[in-house]
Amino acid sequence: MLLAGLTSFADWIGSNEAVFPFGTPHDCEDPSAWFRTRRAINVENALNQIGWLPRLPLMDDARPFDEVFGFAPRPLQTAMVNALAAIDQPTILLIEAPMGEGKTEAALYAHLELQRRLGHRGLYVALPTKATGNAMFHRVLKFLQSQRGDRQLDMQLLHGGALLNDEFQQLKPGGISDIAKGGDVRASEWFTHKKRALLSEYGVGTIDQALLTILPVRHQFVRMWGLANRVVVFDEIHAYDAYTGTLLLHLLRWLLALGASVVLLTATLPPQTRRQLAELVGQKPPEPDAIYPRLSVYQPGEAVRSTSFDADPRRRLTLRVEAVTADLDAIKAALEAQLVDGGYALALTNTVQRAQDLYRDYGVGAPLMVDGEPIGKRLPDDTEVYLFHARFPADARQRREDAVLKLFGPPDNTSPAPRTGRKILIATQVAEQSLDLDFDLIVTDLAPIDLLLQRAGRLWRHARGARHVAEPNLIVAGLAEDPPPCFGKPLWWGAVYREDVLLRTRSLLRGKPTLQLPDDIDVLVASVYEESVDVEASLEARLDRAMQDALGKEFAHFGEAHRSIIGLPDDASWKTGMRFTLYDDDEPGVHASLKVRTRLGEDSVLVVPLFASDAFDPTVAPDFAQAKAWYLRAVNLSRKGIVTRLRAQGVPEGWRQSALLRNAYPLRLDSESRWIDDPQVRISSELGLIYETKETP
Template identity: 40%
Template sequence: MTPPHTTPHTPSAAVQVLWAKSGQRSKGEGWLPVLHHLLDVGACAAAILEREPVSTRNLLAGDLGVPDTDLAVRWTCALAALHDLGKASPAFQHKAEVLAERVWKVLPWQNHAENTPHGLVTQKVLPPLLEARGWNSAVARRAAQAIGCHHGQRQDTPRAPDRGTGPEWQAVQNELVTLVLTAFGLQDAPAPPEITFAGGAFMRLAGLTSFADWVGSSFPLNGDPCPLPFTDPTAYLSRAVAQARAELDRIGWTTREPLAPDLAPLDETFNFIPGFSARPLQTLLADLLNTPDTRPALILVEAPMGEGKTEAALYAHLQLQNAAGYRGLYVALPTQATGNAMYARLRAFLGHQAARRPGQAPVTVDLQLLHGGSALNDIYQHDLVRTRSAQQQTLHLNPNTDRDASDTVRAGEWFSHRKRALLSEYGVGTVDQALLGVLNVNHQFVRLWGLGNRVIVLDEVHAYDTYTTQLIHALVRWMHALNSSVIIMSATLPNQTRQDLLNTWNVTPDPAPGYPRLTVARTGDPAPTSRHIPGPRRTQTVTLRGTDPAPAALAAQAVTLAEAGGTVTVIVNTVQRAQDIFKAVREQLGPRFQSMCKGSRHPERIGVHLYHARYPADDRAEREERVLRYLGKQPATYPRNGESHTADVRPERFILIATQVAEQSLDFDTDVMITDLAPIDLLLQRAGRLHRHEGNSGRRSAHETPTLFVAGLHDWPKEALNEHHWKYVYAPALMYRTWHALQGRIHLTLPDDLDPLVQRVYDPGTPTLEGLDEHQQATLRKADHHLKQQRRNQTSLGGQAHIGQPDTFLDLLPQPSLGEPDGEPAHDDTNATTDDLAAETPHFGTRLGDDSLRIVPIHRNGADYLDPKGQTAAQITTLQKNDWDTARAIYRRSLQVSRHDLIRHYRDHPTRRGTEHTGWAAHPLLRDAEPLILTGNQTAIGRTRVTLDPELGLTYERIE
């Protein structure tokens, strides 16, 4: 961007005294004029766009209808600069008394009753100034609203935003616009001809403006302002762009360029994975994307585990990036655990690609982990620490060529802030972080700008309810409007879900080919391209048996199966059941019981391990590591005596008791499984852990035939749904239909049975089921009606929750901010009684469900400690705001709970947790956490006794 040099300007006295920023206590030290800040932010926008791919700049040209991309970029940067034009008003200028006195000497002022935000003033005063320069009125109004909401929220433009503005103020506002346009060489340029300004254009401009404002606001205030902008704004702008480039270097915003411009074949691209050989899915998708096409694509991948969906998506990203000039990748998953696992995989992939680049210098890419528990991920925290040194925080656009692969992936600390994280080039985390872009939260447009012109991967989309699915549909529509490609992966999708997703891309759904299948929809095409994914693939026949759902019976069966040798996994639907079964197993085994968190293999004992989400975070992480150590691929690498150790540690006799947190998050292999009845897709997901790793063949003792025992399969499950509280976890209609679909079956063939069973349960052709008596049919009809009503309600709530569709968004009235809802499912809890499950008014987050609360168990022994031995102080009211190490240590002891009586207790009896300057309340990591004060590992809250047991985790007991 090189605007022409202009003749010197003679500034008015008024424009020289208007202030935008001041020093401490608003006394005027180191003050910054409005014009300087406008040009600083415009310069930052220019520096940002310099490093964006050509495709980003072309999109901005299309938004304004300007065929000359350089001219369009200059108009865009000028608009970003004018974001704080509203500071040139009495509403803002009166805020610093010393600085205001100089203003009142040259501009009229009267008592100012209103305190209108300056962003709203910008929205009011800028459009007529643009219209006077030839802009379309609707485009001018919407562009002003986009830059005016840079403090976080889109708001209606008030009719009279700034009492006291008169001709003198209008003159200086016009002068500021003239000076900004002059700086960018636009004073004599024709106005953009565009007559519409849709949602995608709004988000691009709003997101860029806020990002540029954040960077520009970091420029230091150094003494008296430089007079150059008033006489030669073009020359000042050139200096400011150089300063902006240096600041972008400091925070790690590097040039966005294709990761693999000379793309290697699949086998070579993934040769860092031992034994990798391209699968048919990967080859088919690569072939479908082989012809360069710059149009965004929606790709649906429906395939079972083991088909290489992740590698197919990563390779597709490289192809799409090369063809369309995309700026990066975000991989969104359903849980924090799946996000953690993907972070390690994506880190290895990016490191390999960034280092190999034949004939070109290696690049450094930034990778962020985005979810509420990222502070607990040791790999990510190590990457953050590694990039904090001054040398690595200042990145050059062309990194040195002597870096090895381990240095090519970084985690820039500036981008680790939750509002900024999606600005990073690459990211992996929960889907919730992406969905915040379509919720009415502060700076949602920054999140959408970060996701725009990018490849977005949504994995395991079958894991979401109707409400969250509506938000996903809204997100996909916005990605379409923002020129992103979306890859959606699932083991299988109900037909209606598949059709709905294709509709979001404005293509007519086609008849689904045979499962597994691949669908590619291109923007502008009337119909998608769909293909059956050919074999060969591994087929497994699983023996199916019913069993008694009573906890004592399941415990006895697990012990019997383990006594025969091999590994036994029990997956149940609630934490309470998991704890009850663990206690029953421990009692039945007596001296033969061996806790797998306190020891490893023992020749005369049976190892038993409990895993669910109602443990403090560090305990849960350790238990998760133990699951993968003993049931993951062997030999396993694990910590021992402070050092890394590798050995084959798969137990000879072992019982894992877990909740549904294990069904998606962990890659483990079990010899035999007992599971509670669950909806068919989740049941099959659990079954996929049976004989998962071929390397364990021949060492499964009595369980060489994979067998799935389903608790509740024998009898009509109505009683079990009530007695064991399954009806509070899963929709009874799906449970009844799953039960019926499995009746008479003695085997499951995977993956062949996967799609037919899912379609049968989720898209039933008839409301009645053969073989049910009248009472059962009536129960099913009632459950179906309830499910339909629930889906209608969730569809409605989901439609109300998101910001609207790209083509109608700006026609809707702005809504109040939701704050920062965090809907990530960090727990797997369900309450035990209907009293505790009383419905509450839903709040629009990324997920529906019970309210939850983050607590930290605190042991009170004279003082408050994190541990029962009293070695680590809790610092509830004394923690220093900048003490991140201690805050992380405290956070590692936290867990999320959803029990209503606990939540009500803390709402009614708020705990003193410090102030805005010290204590938990002051720290970003702990400001929403509450201490659970324990004496002797327990406490009573209302009629509930809460105990923190080292084996069972957090337990609840009703006090009669």
């Protein structure tokens, strides 16, 4: 695999006739002299031209953590410094800790030290989504700019929306960003090609780009060579299902075989995953395991080392668990009862439809505007209600995300303003992770225990002078009914989460009036996922059926992941050549069965809402400015009938020539913002994309 990647890289460069012109008959008289005097210069120029410079460590000598980052290490970061001292071979480091403990800085320091000691040639940080990738790109860029200043570094952003990231575009030739502390960081144009992006020394992107290295796509070995001998960081690994999680485990096996080191970051993790990591290096997990939060080291041929560290005492929290029924009126009543004197609250629902319905239930209010677009409403009693979910067009979603961070984010340490009034954010899982949000009160739909704890981490997250709520309360909708509600229609929670996990989480929480964070996290997650929770006798039959269904699907997803990869590095399976070469998952005009998949789930399409004023012509290729303006409206749809109809219509001829729109479908709207092919689908500037039914007001 390494040889194939190197050979393709050399061939791509050496076959460029503009850099390597043909020789003359006279040159044939002394080929050695011709090579020394001309070709050697061509080679040097070619490598310089694409930005392929010597891969030198950012640190020549060991530097203490506080010298690198400018602040004293926290307990997690001290644990990382100590663990690195005993590492002498490519390794896997697993950090399990709540948000806000400094996991990212610990991972970046691990990269510096592993690069210095083991000769790793760069860094790639993989995240679950484009949005989290953009946020991490900013952090890693600032980090690199603050490091070595005597050579140029190349850094790439790897996901489908990279063309829209202004900060990344400024790194390209002609758009070089301001350099902090002398650190010259650029984005060479040669590496921006999707098949070559992982060859760049530094990169941030989605996990999908890393997983393509072990899937049967063209030039897969080039991508794999790009990750070889790197430090690869996977953030928020708890976010992946059985299929993507299994692919990740196979990728880790390949990365170790190719001399790379890996840092895994997570807030919560089931014990089964830790066992799988130990098996991956031929070991067993330690008995007993270190208590949470912890740092674990997995090295081939060595026993697993697991170390506990102290969580930030400022983030230790005792919160009260309160149960309400699943109906929206109960959620509104709970918010009303708790926010008598004001306060900032989150109402987190498991589906977009439910979030839209709850927002509607608050009635009419004066629009709260940003850049001429509504992001919420002010009710007659001055309560402000905001709505945030993933079914807004991309530009509207970004406006709302920015407003949410400003309103509900951390206090401004330079001039902290007191929180006043009553503000409610109604949101879906988009508020569950990555965003640094702080609420006085949270009402959430019942969800798997690890995700509920993730949501609870937004309660009283930052130190504030005063709050309008006496204590941190986590109110769980769907916890009060006995028996529990149906997780199918009309809630549709079962379409999002496993029913057996929901039932065990419910039974566990009904017996716990309070939670201690972070102390209870590990025990609670293990209880649910190790199936050690006792459920009521009346639920046993329902739980058994749910488990059989879930295990069947999980087994199928495991099998599909095993069949999808190129093979494993420690046997001959990857050499057989028996697998079909498939297309990248973003290849336009190709049937889904012929594409690789890095994730499972509902089939979806990317649509661009178009109005009559857009003067859309399917035969015309839009210029970049027009394509960007349209792409910024894009939204993903997964409703089966709509997906089928749009795919039958196909991508417009003109859009196939656009790098941004080649995988998008036009959603042509009438004067009432309804889809001309189905009036029950419409876009609302206040609610986002709506699937109307007979009951929809």
